[in-house]
Amino acid sequence: MRTVGLIVEYNPFHNGHLYHLQQSRKLTSSEAVVAVMSGHFLQRGEPALLDKWSRTRTALEAGCDLVIELPVAYATQAAEWFAYGAVSLLEATGVVDSFCFGTESGELGPLLQASEVVANETPAFKSILKALLQTGISYPSAYSSAVAGYLTKQGHASAAQFPFALPNHTLALHYLLALKRIGGSMEPFTITREKAQYNQAHVSDSQIASATAIRKLLLEQRSLNEARPFIPDSTYRTLEQEWLAGRCPISWEPFTKTLLHSIITHSPTQLASLHEITEGLEHRIRNALPKLANQQFDEFLDILKTKRYTRTKLQRALLAILLGHTKEDFTAAKLSSGIEYIRVLGFSEKGKLLLRRMRKSAKLPVLLSAARPPQPYRYLELDTQASAVYMLGMPGGESSNEALFRDFTERPITID
Structure with a gap:
């Protein structure tokens, strides 16, 4: 069963995500989809709008077959370690043949070329990066400029003209660098991000809006109905249920x-x-x-x-x-040693078949709960702590003991 991997936050799952999921399956000729998803806190250093189990349900109902959790130790990091953790987990399942990510251009060639050239981060590359950081610009901007500068020095002037600084290009480059550094066998694919760009705060299409714009509708205008045109019905149902129960939307x-x-x-x-x-x-x-x-x-x-x-x-x-x-x-050193387990958040009937295959193919222990792991895992401990803190922020008074320790009692979300 050919399987494609996706690296996601689904905060919340919207029509653009649905397009990415469907196109990824089509482009890679895959029968199944595995999503590695951030938990309760996300890459931009903010809490998720919905808890991770609700977001898992929206992913499964939209067509994902297996959802695994990216630990908070990687989920809240800048591009390098976020990508390293996510790509490592997909590779560790032993069932993912390819992975597909969205980019502004839909071009893979320049990104692959750059990943080959800068993967080892030679002293010459580090020197360029250090000089750029000393000018006072942010690390992401400095890194993208350093990549372009180093490519030029290595005789790849045409590739150096590629807009590495665009947000999805930056992430994509780090996905490919991570794949190379772990010696992964998954085949990378990319599709063009359509109609709404990353972090675009305004709505410019009748059906597609960025997660940022949708969150703005939900958090600032407190309007679930205004967000409805941009999200699948399954996401709307979950949002409505959690909203009425007073468990969302969550903000800082x-x-x-x-x-x-x-x-x-x-x-x-x-x-x-x-x-x-x-x-x-x-x-x-x-x-x-x-x-x-x-x-x-x-x-x-x-x-x-x-x-x-x-x-x-x-x-x-x-x-x-x-x-x-x-x-x-x-x-x-600790982050590069990788994640020691695979935490399953949910699965479909097809996902259940993937889990059976993973019993033989997975390179790490597969956990269906945070309770009684085969050994103490520090990153799992950080995840359970983060979940408890997240529950303290629930607007509906969900900070009961049952909610605080939900990580230890919640079984994976399943759908037929």
């Missing part, structure tokens, strides 16, 4: 007081020991507290933001404070 705001408490009760030295807190950011964060007028998260971000510290960088740093993620757990 419910966590703000807990975040401020953590900042207040940590010294600058203690803050500096946390992941993503670099270059004196701990002092900037502490010094921003007296300037807060309303103790709102967006207000806090506006005070902190600079050319060097982008909104996404700051959200990841503040999330590390909220979740207590230390530098010790996020060293390059």
Whole structure:
């Protein structure tokens, strides 16, 4: 059974995601789809709109066959480690033949060429990157420019003209770098992202809108009906159910007081020991507290933001404070050693067949629950902690013991 892998957040699952899923299956001639999906906290350093089990259901009802969780240790990282964790997990299943991602151009050639040239990150490449970072630009911008500069130096001037700095191109390059570095056998494919671009905050089409624009409708306008044209019926049903139960939509705001408490009760030295807190950011964060007028998260971000510290960088740093993620757990050595297990969030009937195959083919233990793993897994521990923190932010009073420890009792979501 030929199987394609997708790397997703589904925050929430919308018509653009459905197009990507269907086209990926068609382009790769696959019978089944495996999605590796972020859990309760996402790559841009923010909580998911819906809990991971609700998002798993929307994925399965739209056509995914098996959904596995990307641990929070990788899901909340910049492109390099986000990609490394996701690609490694798909490869580790032993059942995924190919993986497909969306890009602004739909071109794979220049990305493959760049991944071949820069995979080893030679001293010459690192020197270009260091010089660019010293100009004060953000790391993603510096990395993309370094790739173009190094390609030119290596005699690949035409490939250097490719717009590596576009968000989906950046992620795609890191997917291919990860595949090369782990020695993976999956075949990469890409499709053109249609009609709504990544992080596009406004609606420009009658049926396709970015997840950012849809979240804006749900969070700012508090309107489920206005989001309806851009999401499948199955997503609408799940959103409606969770909305009426008071369990969504989730944003940063419910966590703000807990975040401020953590900042207040940590010294600058203690803050500096946390992941993503670099270059004196701990002092900037502490010094921003007296300037807060309303103790709102967006207000806090506006005070902190600079050319060097982008909104996404700051959200990841503040999330590390909220979740207590230390530098010790996020060293390059630990992250490059990879994930030690495959956590299943849900499956279809076809997914059940994939799980049977994985009993023989998977390179890692397959977990159907966080309860009683075969051995202690640090990244699983971080996931269960993150889930409990997420439940504390539920607007409908879902922070009961049952909700806080749902990771240990929830079985995978299944559909017929």
